[in-house]
Amino acid sequence: MESNISAPFNSVKEAATRYMNFITPSVYIEEYDPKKLEEQAATLKKELILKERETVDVLQELDSTGRIVEDLKSRLKEEESKVKIVSDREENESQVTRLNVLKPLRDDFVFYPSSNPGKVLMELKQAKLNLIKLSYDVAGRRAFVESLKKKLKKERIELEKTRERLTLNCWKKSSLKEELNRIRLRLHVAKGSEIKYALDDPFDFTREMQRMIAKSEHFRKIGEAARSELFRTMSEIEETKMSIRTSEIWLDAARKMKEASNAAEAVALSEINALSNQNHEEITLSIEEYTALTRKARDAEEQSKKRVVDAMLEVDRAMLSKIRISKREEEATEDVKTNKKALEEALERVEAANREKVAVEEALRKLKFDGHKSRSSRHNRAKFKNSSSRRRDSRLLDVNGLDLVNEETKLVSKPSQSIGQILRGELLAPQEIEVGMPKERNSVQLGQIICKKDDDPSFDIKLDAENCKKQISSKRKNFGIAKTALFLIKRLKKKNQPTLKRQPTLKSWLQ
Numbered sequence: 001m002e003s004n005i006s007a008p009f010n011s012v013k014e015a016a017t018r019y020m021n022f023i024t025p026s027v028y029i030e031e032y033d034p035k036k037l038e039e040q041a042a043t044l045k046k047e048l049i050l051k052e053r054e055t056v057d058v059l060q061e062l063d064s065t066g067r068i069v070e071d072l073k074s075r076l077k078e079e080e081s082k083v084k085i086v087s088d089r090e091e092n093e094s095q096v097t098r099l100n101v102l103k104p105l106r107d108d109f110v111f112y113p114s115s116n117p118g119k120v121l122m123e124l125k126q127a128k129l130n131l132i133k134l135s136y137d138v139a140g141r142r143a144f145v146e147s148l149k150k151k152l153k154k155e156r157i158e159l160e161k162t163r164e165r166l167t168l169n170c171w172k173k174s175s176l177k178e179e180l181n182r183i184r185l186r187l188h189v190a191k192g193s194e195i196k197y198a199l200d201d202p203f204d205f206t207r208e209m210q211r212m213i214a215k216s217e218h219f220r221k222i223g224e225a226a227r228s229e230l231f232r233t234m235s236e237i238e239e240t241k242m243s244i245r246t247s248e249i250w251l252d253a254a255r256k257m258k259e260a261s262n263a264a265e266a267v268a269l270s271e272i273n274a275l276s277n278q279n280h281e282e283i284t285l286s287i288e289e290y291t292a293l294t295r296k297a298r299d300a301e302e303q304s305k306k307r308v309v310d311a312m313l314e315v316d317r318a319m320l321s322k323i324r325i326s327k328r329e330e331e332a333t334e335d336v337k338t339n340k341k342a343l344e345e346a347l348e349r350v351e352a353a354n355r356e357k358v359a360v361e362e363a364l365r366k367l368k369f370d371g372h373k374s375r376s377s378r379h380n381r382a383k384f385k386n387s388s389s390r391r392r393d394s395r396l397l398d399v400n401g402l403d404l405v406n407e408e409t410k411l412v413s414k415p416s417q418s419i420g421q422i423l424r425g426e427l428l429a430p431q432e433i434e435v436g437m438p439k440e441r442n443s444v445q446l447g448q449i450i451c452k453k454d455d456d457p458s459f460d461i462k463l464d465a466e467n468c469k470k471q472i473s474s475k476r477k478n479f480g481i482a483k484t485a486l487f488l489i490k491r492l493k494k495k496n497q498p499t500l501k502r503q504p505t506l507k508s509w510l511q
Contacts (some may be wrong), residue, residue, distance in 0.1 A: 037218055037349065041225060044342055048232060051335045058328045065246070065321045072314055073253050079307055080260050101309055119297075123304060127264060130308070133315070138254045141247060144326070148244045151333065155237050158340065169223055172354065180216055183361070208360065215353055222346050229339055233501060234334055243329065250318075251325055 041221060047342075048229065048339070051339070052232065054335070055236060055239060055332065058332065059242070061324070061328070064214070065325060068321065069246075069250055069253060069318070072318065073256075075314070076253075076257060076260070079311070083264060083307075104209070119301060126308060130311070131258065131262070134254060134258055136448075137315070137319070138251065138258065140340065141254065141322075143253050144322075144433065145244060145247050145251065147204070148240065148329075152237070152240060155233075155240070159230075159233065159237065162233070162340075162343065165343075166223075166226060166230060169226060169350065172350070173219055173223055176216060176219060176357070178363075179357075180212055183364070186364075212360070215357065219350060219353060222350055226346060229343055233336060233339060236332060240329070240332070243325065279302070297357065301466055369441070379493070498503065
């Protein structure tokens with residue numbers, strides 16, 4: 001007969017994994033993709049660059065409109081000076097016609113006053129219409145300035161809100177950094193003591209650390225983007241202030257124009273009153289003087305018409321520039337709104353990342369708790385009862401020389417097996433395991449094998465009778481673990497002969 005003395009298990013852990021179906025706990029942690037967030041940040045940066053270029057173009061156009069307004073002011077001043085000169089000449093001519101009464105060449109020639117006062121009345125009506133238009137323009141510009149002031153107030157309030165949000169984000173960022181440092185310290189401590197028992201893969205915690213570091217970098221990038229957007233909104237607000245200043249300059253120019261037109265209207269009304277109060281007397285003029293006066297009147301009418309047409313064209317140009325500026329301002333306000341929405345979305349993403357961080361921390365805590373449980377269960381399975389001097393009990397060893405009994409054993413979720421059952425499972429043939437052994441069969445306990453004397457032939461006969469009833473297998477021919485157990489028991493017998501007589505059964509040890 002050949003005896004197989006090789007150890008079936010290298011450690012208690014292997015036996016536990018084979019017979020107790022031990023499963024290490026595993027925790028699923030959701031992965032967080034930073035690539036999508038980086039792509040979104042890049043798109044937002046591109047959109048902001050485009051908006052900055054558009055604002056620069058708007059500023060350039062505002063500067064050009066300011067220059068045009070200044071040119072219009074200079075032209076209006078020149079025209080006012082020319083109108084004053086023409087009015088002075090007409091007054092001089094009227095005085096000459098009143099005072100100097102010339103004798104006609106012929107006695108029969110009688111000259112009635114010309115139709116110049118009617119034309120003057122028409123010009124005055126046109127001037128009144130122009131004044132009414134200018135007053136409407138001034139009212140519209142005032143309303144525009146008031147609306148711009150209201151928009152400035154709203155933007156200031158929104159700026160304060162964004163500043164408060166930025167302060168909150170900075171505080172959250174600092175708190176997240178502190179928490180990350182704490183988690184790093186905890187992970188370093190856990191690697192030394194708990195991670196060996198909690199997880200089979202020691203790289204899981206390193207992966208989690210890398211994820212947390214990536215999240216912190218992502219939060220830092222989000223904070224920088226929010227700061228840049230705040231600076232851009234501040235620049236846009238300054239641009240709106242400049243536009244309000246230019247509109248105020250336009251209002252001042254319109255007021256001056258209105259005052260000049262009022263003065264011209266007063267002069268024209270005085271002339272009309274003088275003409276109406278003048279008695280219609282017969283005046284005799286020569287043909288040459290009459291032709292000269294008519295030419296001068298026609299030239300003055302043509303010049304006044306040209307000036308009115310030029311002034312109307314300039315007013316139309318100013319209105320068009322005003323409409324363009326208003327459209328650009330509306331576009332700028334829409335861009336500010338979109339930027340604010342982007343800021344709000346970024347803040348929501350930061351909050352979602354914080355929530356994910358909290359979930360990761362909870363998962364780590366669960367892992368630590370499970371690690372404590374698994375470690376305590378493994379230590380309890382590895383410990384067995386030791387013999388004490390007071391009770392005078394013998395010490396029981398397994399095949400590898402380890403203690404198989406411990407005083408402080410804890411319950412496990414699955415039912416524990418005794419060493420005798422394990423040895424029986426090794427001695428059974430695979431056919432007997434598949435069919436299943438009957439419940440009421442004569443089983444030999446390990447205590448009976450230990451208590452057997454060296455010169456007891458009856459015990460050997462019983463064993464031979466029971467072995468004949470069973471089927472012969474390959475494991476049973478070599479006797480495997482049974483021979484090694486008997487070999488160890490005989491060695492213990494020689495050392496402790498008095499104690500072996502009182503050796504209890506395996507059930508009493510395990511109870």
